[in-house]
Amino acid sequence: MRVRLALAWFGLMLALPAAAAEYVALPGGTFTSVLPADGKAAAAQVAPFRLRTELVTNGEFLAFVQKHPQWQRDKVAGILADARYLTQWEAPLVPGGQALPRQPVTRVSWFAAQAYCESEGARLPSWYEWEFAAAADATRRDARADPAWRESILGWYSRPSSSALPEVGGVANVYGVRDMNGLVWEWVDDFNALMVASDSREQGDPDLLKFCGAGAISLQEKENYAVLMRIAMLSALKAADTTNNLGFRCAKSN
Numbered sequence: 001m002r003v004r005l006a007l008a009w010f011g012l013m014l015a016l017p018a019a020a021a022e023y024v025a026l027p028g029g030t031f032t033s034v035l036p037a038d039g040k041a042a043a044a045q046v047a048p049f050r051l052r053t054e055l056v057t058n059g060e061f062l063a064f065v066q067k068h069p070q071w072q073r074d075k076v077a078g079i080l081a082d083a084r085y086l087t088q089w090e091a092p093l094v095p096g097g098q099a100l101p102r103q104p105v106t107r108v109s110w111f112a113a114q115a116y117c118e119s120e121g122a123r124l125p126s127w128y129e130w131e132f133a134a135a136a137d138a139t140r141r142d143a144r145a146d147p148a149w150r151e152s153i154l155g156w157y158s159r160p161s162s163s164a165l166p167e168v169g170g171v172a173n174v175y176g177v178r179d180m181n182g183l184v185w186e187w188v189d190d191f192n193a194l195m196v197a198s199d200s201r202e203q204g205d206p207d208l209l210k211f212c213g214a215g216a217i218s219l220q221e222k223e224n225y226a227v228l229m230r231i232a233m234l235s236a237l238k239a240a241d242t243t244n245n246l247g248f249r250c251a252k253s254n
Contacts, residue, residue, distance in 0.1 A: 021060070021120055023050040023252055024176040031132050034227050035194070044128045051125060051133055052249040053177050054168045055184065056116060058089075059101030061108070064116050066093060071112055081109040084242045102167035104184050104247040110239040113187045117250035124189040125251035127234075131227060134180040136173040144224055153226045156182040165245075181226065184247040185233055194235040 028046040037044045065072045072093065073086040084107050090096030099105070108116075110124075117123050125133075137143035144150065170179045237243075 021250070022053045023122075023250075024053055025050050025254070026129075026133055026175050026177075028132070031128065031135075033128060033131055034224055034231065035127070044132075046128050046132045048254045049125070049129055050252040050254065051129070051175070051177055052120075052122070052251065053172070055104040055179055055186070055247050055249045056113075057102055057168055058095045058099045058105045061105040061116065062093065062095055062101075064119055068115070068119065071115060076112070078240075080111040080240055082240050082242055085109060085112070086242075088244075098164075100167065102169070103165045104168055104179070106165070106184060106244055106247050107242040108187075108246070108248065109242050110187050110191065110237070113248040114189070116248075120250055122250035122252045124187055124248060126190050127188045127194060127231075129251055130180075130186060130188050133173070133175060133177050134227070136175055136177075136180075138171055138173055141174055150224060150226065153181045157226065157229065184245045185230060185243070187246065187248040188234065191234040191237060192239065194231050 026046075026049055028048040030043045031046050033044040035044075036042050069075055070077075073081075073089070074092045076085060086092070086105075086107055088095075088099050088107055090098070095101070114124055135142045135144050137146075137149055140146075166183060168179055168183070170183065172178050173180060237246075
């Protein structure tokens with residue numbers, strides 16, 4: 001009975017016209033990243049781009065796997081998603097009471113997140129794009145120098161990871177983007193380029209984001225521990241991995 005009711009509820013939701021995801025324009029520009037562009041102190045260059053205002057939700061991802069059944073948890077190829085993929089859902093097409101429609105979808109692999117973004121004519125944001133957007137608060141484009149702002153972000157890490165996720169739709173930052181900090185970790189397109197051995201960095205590796213974690217922490221913006229923790233977490237993942245608190249949002253190039 002419970003499963004039938006859940007199916008009826010989500011069936012009703014999907015019968016309604018789907019609202020198009022909202023993207024907002026970010027100006028880009030020269031940006032002081034925790035990962036300097038030259039491995040020493042050079043600022044990053046972020047081209048203007050568009051970013052999804054909200055994280056992708058369970059309800060949206062349900063519509064996606066219905067339309068693209070190869071991404072349902074009982075059909076997805078093992079090379080594209082690990083065994084935990086969407087296991088918080090009651091059934092492959094029933095998120096259920098533990099994964100409400102407006103909560104961010106989690107336990108999704110990088111491959112699945114990228115496929116979803118492509119279905120919106122988008123892509124995952126790069127690390128620099130994500131960091132650029134996440135530096136803003138409600139009134140400032142770059143709030144990182146404010147100790148109170150940094151402390152509020154660190155507060156998220158003290159909350160139990162087993163707690164139910166809030167729904168998306170928190171306070172928007174100055175660009176109109178919501179929940180950049182304090183809700184879930186987020187996939188970025190170039191997550192697997194955030195760490196390499198230090199010897200390749202010292203030899204002038206041309207790839208912009210190739211740094212070992214210890215090297216990154218010793219370079220700059222050391223006070224932004226929350227951002228550095230995200231780098232450490234993302235750099236430890238493989239593209240097929242999923243976790244309880246890892247979701248995503250999409251971006252578009254201008």
